Amino acid sequence: xxxxxxxxxxxxxxxxxxxxxxxxxxxxxxxxxxxxxxxxxxxxxxxxxxxxxxxxxxxxxxxxxxxxxxxxxx
Numbered sequence: 001x002x003x004x005x006x007x008x009x010x011x012x013x014x015x016x017x018x019x020x021x022x023x024x025x026x027x028x029x030x031x032x033x034x035x036x037x038x039x040x041x042x043x044x045x046x047x048x049x050x051x052x053x054x055x056x057x058x059x060x061x062x063x064x065x066x067x068x069x070x071x072x073x074x
Contacts, residue, residue, distance in 0.1 A: 022041050022044075022045075023041075025037045025041070026038045026041050
């Protein structure tokens with residue numbers, strides 16, 4: 001087995017172990033009627049998508065004040 005194959009196998013094991021631990025924490029919280037670990041797990045797995053959002057005006061360079069050409073299509 002190549003070094004890359006060993007790395008992928010270990011990475012897969014680590015990922016499975018991590019998500020199993022996360023699921024155990026969520027399950028323990030649910031048994032205590034505590035939803036915070038479940039919501040935290042969902043937020044963590046979702047990742048951060050808000051860091052990549054840019055304002056629409058800046059991205060599209062829309063003028064701050066409407067002009068006549070905006071309404072007439074020209």
